Amino acid sequence: MNLIVQKYGGTSIGSVERVQTVAQRIHKIAQKGNKVVVVVSAMGKTTDTLVKLASEITSSPCRREMDMLLSTGEQVSIALMSIALQELGQPAISLTGAQVGIITEAEHSRARILSINPHRIQRHLDRGEVVVVAGFQGISDGTDLEITTLGRGGSDTSAVAIAASLKANCCEIYTDVPGILTTDPRLVPDAQLINEITCDEMLELASLGAKVLHPRAVELARNYGIPLVVRSSWSDTPGTRVISPTPKPRYIDKLELTKSVDGINFDSDQAKIALLRVPNSPGVAARIFGEIASQQLDVDLIIQSIHENNSNDIAFTVSKNVLNKAEAIVEAIAPALRNSPTNNDEAEVLIEKGAAKIAIVGAGMIGRPGIAAKMFKTLADAQVNIEMIATSEVKVSCVISPNNSNRAIDALSKAFDVQLSETPIASNLVQVSPHVRGVALDTKQVQIALLSVQDCPGMAAKIFGTLADKNISVDTIIQSQRCRIINGMPTSDIVFTVSQEDLQAVHTSLDILSGSFTEVITDIEIAKVSIVGAGMLGQPGIAAKYFGALAEQGINIKMIATSEIKISCVVAKAEGIKALKAVHKAFELTEQETSKISVL
Ligand code: ASP
Ligand code: MG
Numbered sequence: 001m002n003l004i005v006q007k008y009g010g011t012s013i014g015s016v017e018r019v020q021t022v023a024q025r026i027h028k029i030a031q032k033g034n035k036v037v038v039v040v041s042a043m044g045k046t047t048d049t050l051v052k053l054a055s056e057i058t059s060s061p062c063r064r065e066m067d068m069l070l071s072t073g074e075q076v077s078i079a080l081m082s083i084a085l086q087e088l089g090q091p092a093i094s095l096t097g098a099q100v101g102i103i104t105e106a107e108h109s110r111a112r113i114l115s116i117n118p119h120r121i122q123r124h125l126d127r128g129e130v131v132v133v134a135g136f137q138g139i140s141d142g143t144d145l146e147i148t149t150l151g152r153g154g155s156d157t158s159a160v161a162i163a164a165s166l167k168a169n170c171c172e173i174y175t176d177v178p179g180i181l182t183t184d185p186r187l188v189p190d191a192q193l194i195n196e197i198t199c200d201e202m203l204e205l206a207s208l209g210a211k212v213l214h215p216r217a218v219e220l221a222r223n224y225g226i227p228l229v230v231r232s233s234w235s236d237t238p239g240t241r242v243i244s245p246t247p248k249p250r251y252i253d254k255l256e257l258t259k260s261v262d263g264i265n266f267d268s269d270q271a272k273i274a275l276l277r278v279p280n281s282p283g284v285a286a287r288i289f290g291e292i293a294s295q296q297l298d299v300d301l302i303i304q305s306i307h308e309n310n311s312n313d314i315a316f317t318v319s320k321n322v323l324n325k326a327e328a329i330v331e332a333i334a335p336a337l338r339n340s341p342t343n344n345d346e347a348e349v350l351i352e353k354g355a356a357k358i359a360i361v362g363a364g365m366i367g368r369p370g371i372a373a374k375m376f377k378t379l380a381d382a383q384v385n386i387e388m389i390a391t392s393e394v395k396v397s398c399v400i401s402p403n404n405s406n407r408a409i410d411a412l413s414k415a416f417d418v419q420l421s422e423t424p425i426a427s428n429l430v431q432v433s434p435h436v437r438g439v440a441l442d443t444k445q446v447q448i449a450l451l452s453v454q455d456c457p458g459m460a461a462k463i464f465g466t467l468a469d470k471n472i473s474v475d476t477i478i479q480s481q482r483c484r485i486i487n488g489m490p491t492s493d494i495v496f497t498v499s500q501e502d503l504q505a506v507h508t509s510l511d512i513l514s515g516s517f518t519e520v521i522t523d524i525e526i527a528k529v530s531i532v533g534a535g536m537l538g539q540p541g542i543a544a545k546y547f548g549a550l551a552e553q554g555i556n557i558k559m560i561a562t563s564e565i566k567i568s569c570v571v572a573k574a575e576g577i578k579a580l581k582a583v584h585k586a587f588e589l590t591e592q593e594t595s596k597i598s599v600l
Helices: 016-031 046-055 063-087 118-126 155-166 199-204 215-224 284-294 320-338 371-381 402-416 459-469 500-513 542-552 573-586
Strands: 003-008 035-040 092-095 102-104 113-116 130-134 137-140 147-149 170-175 196-198 228-232 240-243 263-279 299-307 311-319 348-361 388-392 395-400 438-442 445-454 474-486 489-499 519-523 526-532 559-563 566-572
Touching: 003 016, 003 155, 016 035, 016 063, 016 130, 035 063, 035 118, 035 155, 046 063, 063 092, 063 130, 063 137, 063 147, 092 118, 102 155, 113 155, 118 130, 118 155, 130 155, 155 170, 155 215, 196 199, 199 215, 199 240, 199 526, 215 228, 263 284, 263 320, 263 395, 263 402, 284 299, 284 311, 284 320, 284 542, 299 388, 299 474, 299 489, 311 320, 311 474, 320 348, 348 402, 371 395, 371 402, 371 459, 388 559, 395 402, 438 573, 445 459, 445 474, 445 500, 445 526, 459 474, 459 489, 459 500, 474 559, 489 500, 500 519, 526 573, 542 566, 542 573, 566 573
Parallel strands: 003 035, 003 170, 035 130, 092 130, 102 137, 170 228, 196 240
Antiparallel strands: 102 113, 137 147, 228 240, 263 311, 263 348, 299 311, 299 559, 348 395, 388 395, 388 474, 438 526, 445 489, 445 519, 474 489, 526 566, 559 566
16 A cells, blocks of 8 residues: 655646546545545646736735745645545545644745644544645744745645655645646647656756755755655646655654755865866867866866956866866867957966865755855855856855865854755766756846956955845856956956846846946856756766857857856857757757657
């Protein structure tokens, strides 16, 4: 007998007929002898409608009252589902978040789950009842028993948390798409269903998959090793399995980490190579990394940022033992790049033999401003200068001098209250992973470059701290190589992307900081294209193939940022879809054995 938690999203139960269809599906599974807990969202667009009602009264309703209002949507669903099940002869009971003891932080509208009391659910299951639980809601700890909600899309998180507390055999998320696709099928019609994806990949693909699966649910599934499946409620196709490595044992009484950072990775065995002032034209990155890949060298972090006079800086790290080889390759290409007609400046190669990479990781940083700023501030306070920065969805990586390693590790462990965890290495991963699992396009960002920021401890902290104070979420941040000496002080450029809506607020904040840099360059016509895959770890040539696919289409790369399992390029907005299609094809994502998915 299996204990299964199933979650049905709003569209799956958008009408009474759909509730009845889903009830039949649940009834069948229960009849096979399984114990079933069902978690439901509000019907259809109910939550949006409720939000709108409040907005007709005020543009800034109190968060407590909003929780009171929004939590009603799910209560309607559980009752109707339970009635539909009973009508089929299936014993069932509906329960609210409070009734099953979903205890959360007292943070209205974005509460995290602290614990769930499994006993009541268990009792009903033992009586042969299907238990229908309201997703998205809980009750605060302490004496006041306030109704809280988890944040939009949070019922996935409720489902996985319940699965973890009941030690369920699996958690199935039913939705209106067949599963997780290799990219957005509205943009690339031959997007394919992904049969299997790791939680880490799923988190880095948040901008592609967040609508299908809440990132907090993915993090919980990973931490507790809950087998997760995303599948369509309209068909019997198997969907996508979201898998996780065997988890470390964790307490069940602090379910969702209230911490935004889950671990610190460290690697002291790196060396850094920078190419300054290479031409800002299609094919340059492809050429550099193509040559490196042809020698089977694996590069780790790659950062490209703009530079004045239509040139770029590209910096990357390799492991120390291949530095000589990599250096020889780069020195050999550099003269050809110098002679390019678009490049008036001298290109220059800089080598740093010893470099250490330190990174903070955690899904909790998604959508929470200030985590990167806190890292930069912590390093600054410990007198550690940051030489390079690259961020991804769930990771902030900094390159520092190895002499500062111990201080940096100590300070960050203390500041984020986490341990040093092992940097993922290729051999720990499932070898069957494809190099690239999925490709995402984000056209909602704008790029801001701050030129000639003083290269000394505390600058990144000051800039991103100011933005975080204004509640601005920064998406990708890069700081490349130190490049110019101004008034005797070394400087470097810092480039980042933020959501379009925040642009005005960013400019206002930057006004306060003027004097910290020489120039601000804003580019609003950008698109970010990212490839994600655990199989790219330790695998030479992936970046080269990606940049090559863009070069073949004549697409210029404006910015590059990477993490271990992700490479993001910023290109011109007008070329975003073309880039997405080219990259999707280059990694043969259109040619998986799975059958073609119709666009929904
Ligand atoms: N009903 C909530 C929302 O629309 C929660 C959910 O659907 O996951 O955001
Ligand atoms: Mg959802």
